[in-house]
Amino acid sequence: MxxxxxxxxxxxxxxxxxxxxxxxxxxxxxxxxxxxxxxxxxxxxxxxxxxxxxxxxxxxxxxxKKELEETKKEINDNLAQIKNEIVNSVAVSPTFNLGNSPLNDEALKHLEKKFEDTVNKAFQSYATPETEVSKVLSVEDNTMFLFSARHNIESELRRIWGNREVKDSKWPTTVHYMTGNLSETGVIPNDFVHAIKEVYNACSPAIHGEEGTPQQVEFVKDLAPKIIATLKSIN
Incomplete structure (x- = not known):
């Protein structure tokens, strides 16, 4: 009841x-x-x-008084509902993933054949005769540096996290989850985790097609090399 x-x-x-x-x-x-x-x-x-x-x-x-008691009950019910919603949202997903995981290799082979004709038709319709396919893939030096820093940080974190019995298959293995997990288990100091996250975040806009600001680049250049070297030293 x-x-x-x-x-x-x-x-x-x-x-x-x-x-x-x-x-x-x-x-x-x-x-x-x-x-x-x-x-x-x-x-x-x-x-x-x-x-x-x-x-x-x-x-x-x-x-x-009826109104006061009902108001108190309504507030308590609303607080309980908000608490449940927060707990459920955290339990369902600790991060926001905007993209999907890549398909397996076999599916990619099938799609490559399927999309090849589609891509060729689009290329012929929109690209100019002077377009050199081999030269369209280019990355500005600062963007490449930021990508390299983020790639190395994430690679080392996955290596460290994967070597320990702290994994939980119910959670997605995002950098923020891994660093939080490693901090909670005492593998990495909490203040160092904060530095890792901020450097990782400074790299992210450039990875997603935005131009990194000079301050972001300088920030990563100052801190990323020592962060990566420290992570490489953790077994």
Missing amino acids: SMKELRIAYQTVIIIVMVSLVVSRSESIFGDDPTTVDLFLLAITTALLLLPIVKEISLGGVTL
């Missing part, structure tokens, strides 16, 4: 008892000379019957 059902049952029993008392003393209550106790009993019973449909009832300095 839920708290709401228990409360309703409790209120119902109280009302039944009070009504029974009023009925048992009806001759005295509705007679010519009712006592103070009779009147008080009738007033309390009437208040309990009216409480579900009114906000507040005052009896001799005693105030019965």
Whole structure:
């Protein structure tokens, strides 16, 4: 039985008892000379019957408030719901993954044949005759540096994380999850983990097609080499 059902049952029993008392003393209550106790009993019973449909009832300095109790209950219920939603969202996914995992090699071979004609038609329709396919793949030096730094950091973290019994197959093996896991188990100091994350984050925009700022490049150049060398020293 839920708290709401228990409360309703409790209120119902109280009302039944009070009504029974009023009925048992009806001759005295509705007679010519009712006592103070009779009147008080009738007033309390009437208040309990009216409480579900009114906000507040005052009896001799005693105030019965329905709205306050309902508001407190609503707040508690909302807080419990928010807490559950937060716990569930964290349990389902600790990170936001915008892309899908690559297909297996066999599927890629099949798709290569399937898409080859599609890509050739698009190339013929949009590319100019002067386009040299072999030269279109180019990466600016700073972008290549940022990519290299991030690649080495992630490779070393995966090596360290994979060598320990801290893996949990229910969680995606993102860098932020791995570093948090390694920090919790004492493999990597927490302050060092913070430095790793910030350098990794500074590399990320360039990896996703954005141009790294001079400050991002300088930041990574100053810290990444020592971070990677330290990670390589951890077995």
